[in-house]
Amino acid sequence: MTDITIEKADYIIAYYRDLLTLPEMKALRHHVSTLKLEGVDKPGLTRMYLKTGWLTDDPLILNYLGEGYIQFILNCAERILCETPEKIFFNLCLNCGKLARIPQAKQCRFCGEDWH
Numbered sequence: 001m002t003d004i005t006i007e008k009a010d011y012i013i014a015y016y017r018d019l020l021t022l023p024e025m026k027a028l029r030h031h032v033s034t035l036k037l038e039g040v041d042k043p044g045l046t047r048m049y050l051k052t053g054w055l056t057d058d059p060l061i062l063n064y065l066g067e068g069y070i071q072f073i074l075n076c077a078e079r080i081l082c083e084t085p086e087k088i089f090f091n092l093c094l095n096c097g098k099l100a101r102i103p104q105a106k107q108c109r110f111c112g113e114d115w116h
Helices: 006-015 022-037 043-052 059-064 069-083
Strands: none
Touching (some): 006 069, 022 043, 022 059, 022 069
16 A cells, blocks of 8 residues: 555646546546535536536445545545556655645745756
8 A cells, every 4th residue: 555645645636637537537526516516505506517417416426435535535546556656757856855836847845946
């Protein structure tokens, strides 16, 4: 089992989303749509989200989010790192070793190290 942090999991989900499986993508889309609809009391809008596939009532997809969003992204990142580690590039600062903001970054947001 790989030692994955929330920061690395967020990085993988943000920049390597194409490595998610179709059910994982549906679960992620459901989560984001749920956040958008939070506090909105419009049943018609919810029905529209369900009809268009932005929300789901599929128990298999909802099961991915059963332990919460954090655990979901940790599980997805873990799977991606186990199956395709060669496709993931963690852009780490050469000076402090922390994760850069994006894979293409050339300067550390923490210590200011520049590797242009």
